[in-house]
Amino acid sequence: MKDIWIIEHSSHRIRVESKWDQKKLWVDGVLQDDQPGFALSSRLFGKLRGEEGEYKDIKVSLGLGCRHTKCRIFVDDSLIYSTEISWGG
16 A cells, blocks of 8 residues: 655645555755654655745654544644545545
């Protein structure tokens, strides 16, 4: 099973990949975090460069649900994507 989420945020492309044995966070085509091995939940961390050159923190939370992997993406502590929201609750 492989889940992929691609999110556009402030002219950046955030890609999260989740396989049973590997989790990866890509930002603008650059691998920023990688967690090998099986886990029921995982956190991935990265950085975005802002328009004025400042860096913003990215945090991704992944968890196994009953039928799907759940994914939440935060930029500077603000939720920008959630599978719960995209599924309609």
